[in-house]
Amino acid sequence: MSLIEFLQMNYEVILQSLVRHLELVIISVSAGIVISIPLGIFLSRHRKLAGPVLSAAGTIQTIPGLVMLGLALIFFGIGMKPALVALSLYALLPILRNTYTGIIEVDKGIIEAAKGIGMTSNQTLLKVEMPLALASIIGGIRISTVYIVSWATLAGLIGAGGLGDLIWTGLSTYNTNYILAGAVPSAILAFLFSGLIEILQRILTPRGLKGVRV
Amino acid sequence: MNNLFNLIVEHMLIVFVAIAISVIIGIVFGVIAYWMRHVDKLILWTVEIIQTIPSLALLALLMILFGLGNITMIAGLILYALMPIVRNTHTGLLGVAPYLKEAAKGMGMTRLQRLAKVELPLAFPLIFSGIKIALVNSLSIAVMGVLIGAGGLGYPIYRGIQTLSMEMILAGAIPVVLMALVFDYFMSKIEHRLIKKA
Numbered sequence: 001m002s003l004i005e006f007l008q009m010n011y012e013v014i015l016q017s018l019v020r021h022l023e024l025v026i027i028s029v030s031a032g033i034v035i036s037i038p039l040g041i042f043l044s045r046h047r048k049l050a051g052p053v054l055s056a057a058g059t060i061q062t063i064p065g066l067v068m069l070g071l072a073l074i075f076f077g078i079g080m081k082p083a084l085v086a087l088s089l090y091a092l093l094p095i096l097r098n099t100y101t102g103i104i105e106v107d108k109g110i111i112e113a114a115k116g117i118g119m120t121s122n123q124t125l126l127k128v129e130m131p132l133a134l135a136s137i138i139g140g141i142r143i144s145t146v147y148i149v150s151w152a153t154l155a156g157l158i159g160a161g162g163l164g165d166l167i168w169t170g171l172s173t174y175n176t177n178y179i180l181a182g183a184v185p186s187a188i189l190a191f192l193f194s195g196l197i198e199i200l201q202r203i204l205t206p207r208g209l210k211g212v213r214v
Numbered sequence: 215m216n217n218l219f220n221l222i223v224e225h226m227l228i229v230f231v232a233i234a235i236s237v238i239i240g241i242v243f244g245v246i247a248y249w250m251r252h253v254d255k256l257i258l259w260t261v262e263i264i265q266t267i268p269s270l271a272l273l274a275l276l277m278i279l280f281g282l283g284n285i286t287m288i289a290g291l292i293l294y295a296l297m298p299i300v301r302n303t304h305t306g307l308l309g310v311a312p313y314l315k316e317a318a319k320g321m322g323m324t325r326l327q328r329l330a331k332v333e334l335p336l337a338f339p340l341i342f343s344g345i346k347i348a349l350v351n352s353l354s355i356a357v358m359g360v361l362i363g364a365g366g367l368g369y370p371i372y373r374g375i376q377t378l379s380m381e382m383i384l385a386g387a388i389p390v391v392l393m394a395l396v397f398d399y400f401m402s403k404i405e406h407r408l409i410k411k412a
Contacts, residue, residue: 067391180278
């Protein structure tokens, strides 16, 4: 069967896989953001804890994706839930590290100035530190997203669906059409996300910081 | 146990062969990017794009070209390892102090001599740290080999997933994570020593 015929016959399945893939990526990156940013802020206020917490998150990152998904499968069964748990764990580190370093690298003089004009600690955080750290935080989100688009292709192996399912079917039946139908969209998805977040980063950078490498 | 040992050796062999080839290709491209300023963006952009492709997708595509087996896995690892090596070679060469480059030129060294005797040695600590990142990442990516018929520690992990056996998964996973941590530790030590010497 030619690729065109294959696509005409199976476009619904491919579309479903794509939607499922997007779900996996968006949910787990959002979970990563919701956990990591507050934790990163907390660590920047309690810097003694930062070393151990960051290296623990770093160790999670060295666990191969296949292993993490396998363990999640054993603990949580088959389907989308174990995949989301494993993927969210992977999303943590880049965002956490970039939130923490983004905040602690804010110029001490600027924080003194904020204190000097009578800002409380919360105001300093929201109006000074967070905006200045934003470029770094979004950089972390970008790294996480690209990772997760990639790891999510493995989720097909534990029954979570997504584009990996198509690749996997293609690999196990030696069917090139399936491989292409899964691999090409997932690669395009990774570029798209990476590019879009980069644009977002440029838009959200405070005007005063444009042109300065953060 | 004996079997596990063989898998560990095979896993390391696959990674070492891939990294060795990637170091050669990576440094060559890093130098090309440094010498020819108008293609540097293109080279750096290309290796970054390759890195962005999901690993299962890249391996599956390579499998169409190379078939099942270790060759496909090695090809995939080479492609993934390029980015840190090319980028660090390029940045390292750019970072060599201009007065040293001038002095080498003043002594009548050719471009190739300057590269071999001055610029590459001075950029080496950074290149080494690129190789470290590539090696540690590759150890963990090589686990995927089992999906495209290559050997290594992916095998017990995948069998473990199929049979829901925690022991099997851990028997494959623990050596992989330990290897990654050990290589990271020792290569970071060497890296610090190199930086101190420089």
